[in-house]
Amino acid sequence: MPVLCSRCAERRAMLKRPKTGHSLCKECFFWAFEEEVHQTIRWGPASGGKDSTVLAHVMKLLNERYSYGLELMLLSVDEGITGYRDDSLETVKRNQQQYELPLKVVSYEELYGWTMDAIVKQVGLKNNCTFCGVFRRQALDRGAIMLKVDKICTGHNADDVAETVLMNILRGDIARLRRCTAISTASEGEGVVPRCKPLKYAYEKEIVLYAYFKRLDYFSTECIYSPNAYRGYARNFLKDLESIRPSVIIDIIHSGENLSVREGVKMPVQGTCSRCGYISSQALCKSCVLLEGLNRGLPKLGIGKHHRLHNKILAQQPFTEKEESKLKPVEF
Amino acid sequence: MAAPITIHLEFGGGAELLFSGVKKHHMTLPSQSQPWDMKQLLVWIQQNLLKERPELFVQGDSVRPGILVLINDADWELLGELDYQLQDKDNIVFISTLHGG
Ligand SMILES: [Zn+2]
Ligand SMILES: [Zn+2]
Ligand SMILES: [Zn+2]
Numbered sequence: 001m002p003v004l005c006s007r008c009a010e011r012r013a014m015l016k017r018p019k020t021g022h023s024l025c026k027e028c029f030f031w032a033f034e035e036e037v038h039q040t041i042r043w044g045p046a047s048g049g050k051d052s053t054v055l056a057h058v059m060k061l062l063n064e065r066y067s068y069g070l071e072l073m074l075l076s077v078d079e080g081i082t083g084y085r086d087d088s089l090e091t092v093k094r095n096q097q098q099y100e101l102p103l104k105v106v107s108y109e110e111l112y113g114w115t116m117d118a119i120v121k122q123v124g125l126k127n128n129c130t131f132c133g134v135f136r137r138q139a140l141d142r143g144a145i146m147l148k149v150d151k152i153c154t155g156h157n158a159d160d161v162a163e164t165v166l167m168n169i170l171r172g173d174i175a176r177l178r179r180c181t182a183i184s185t186a187s188e189g190e191g192v193v194p195r196c197k198p199l200k201y202a203y204e205k206e207i208v209l210y211a212y213f214k215r216l217d218y219f220s221t222e223c224i225y226s227p228n229a230y231r232g233y234a235r236n237f238l239k240d241l242e243s244i245r246p247s248v249i250i251d252i253i254h255s256g257e258n259l260s261v262r263e264g265v266k267m268p269v270q271g272t273c274s275r276c277g278y279i280s281s282q283a284l285c286k287s288c289v290l291l292e293g294l295n296r297g298l299p300k301l302g303i304g305k306h307h308r309l310h311n312k313i314l315a316q317q318p319f320t321e322k323e324e325s326k327l328k329p330v331e332f
Numbered sequence: 333m334a335a336p337i338t339i340h341l342e343f344g345g346g347a348e349l350l351f352s353g354v355k356k357h358h359m360t361l362p363s364q365s366q367p368w369d370m371k372q373l374l375v376w377i378q379q380n381l382l383k384e385r386p387e388l389f390v391q392g393d394s395v396r397p398g399i400l401v402l403i404n405d406a407d408w409e410l411l412g413e414l415d416y417q418l419q420d421k422d423n424i425v426f427i428s429t430l431h432g433g
Contacts, residue, residue: 013407014405204398204429209402212402212425212427239397
């Protein structure tokens with residue numbers, strides 16, 4: 001009674017592909033999955049994403065199968081979360097040995113002088129993910145520049161991209177909506193290393209089963225600090241839709257890819273941060289504003305819109321009492 | 333009467349956190365008039381093993397979307413999902429894709 005693989009019709013099917021509905025055996029699934037990633041990349045990425053074991057495994061394999069001639073490296077960010085990151089860094093180190101790739105770890109502490117543990121102590125559990133997200137993005141760029149790589153590959157999969165499209169629609173963020181579906185971004189400016197998402201069309205289900213069938217060593221746990229609730233709702237909503245109609249993930253990505261922005265819609269002008277040189281549409285980049293807020297004990301400085309204060313920060317002028325009172329941490 | 337059966341249960345990808353962090357469970361299902369199926373197994377798991385936040389594991393009478401189920405290493409979508417009839421020594425794996433990674 002076992003279902004036969006619809007591709008080779010020889011071996012027993014082991015999974016149903018959400019994207020195509022095909023029933024495949026392990027070998028045909030590995031082949032299909034890897035070939036699709038190959039179709040997605042085609043050209044040269046350079047460094048492995050954070051704890052994306054599957055990405056590192058597939059990139060190494062394809063680099064050999066197709067002689068991309070890439071020099072691959074692993075880049076990992078240590079946010080400074082006791083317990084959580086320790087275990088996952090252990091996994092990254094094991095990956096490094098298994099795949100024989102050089103590993104670079106950059107930490108929030110060395111880059112910003114603040115660990116996530118210390119940030120949460122000051123800002124509480126409400127906006128911590130804003131800090132984490134902004135700092136991570138820049139940390140990857142800084143790490144990549146230290147490694148002198150040309151490209152950063154991240155492990156974002158189809159589910160992540162669909163979720164981001166949905167979030168940007170819900171927030172009305174036209175600029176990000178346009179950028180988030182790109183497989184690869186060109187360098188947006190000084191200090192920003194082009195990104196690519198080789199797993200952009202790979203379903204989470206397939207990534208997890210690929211890792212499971214290949215017995216890849218991977219780490220999974222929740223960030224111990226409260227996750228981004230808004231993203232959580234978007235994710236659950238998508239999972240519910242997917243259970244009724246599996247193609248929804250790819251459909252949403254296609255919608256995002258094919259949206260065109262009417263001429264005359266105001267887009268933020270990208271400039272550079274006057275303090276650190278990172279790309280920014282304001283006088284100061286988000287990361288510098290968040291950091292300034294932490295160092296001044298005014299953590300809400302980087303949350304919400306306080307652009308008018310940027311010039312004061314740059315000129316090192318004190319804030320008025322009224323300005324300060326709005327930015328104080330809430331008592332927890 | 334169907335005789336009692338022993339099965340092997342495994343939780344991974346973060347789903348084990350709902351089961352006091354224990355990944356592997358060796359279980360004996362009591363004898364009952366009908367053979368055990370996956371639908372009944374999910375009810376049994378909820379009553380006997382699930383320690384916290386059931387809404388993160390079950391939804392309606394199935395698993396929550398985003399939790400993958402493997403029966404003897406094969407995707408349960410190929411095997412009738414809730415209607416699959418359990419055999420003695422079956423190996424059932426639940427992997428959450430809802431946790432970070
Ligand atoms: Zn096959
Ligand atoms: Zn977080
Ligand atoms: Zn800056």
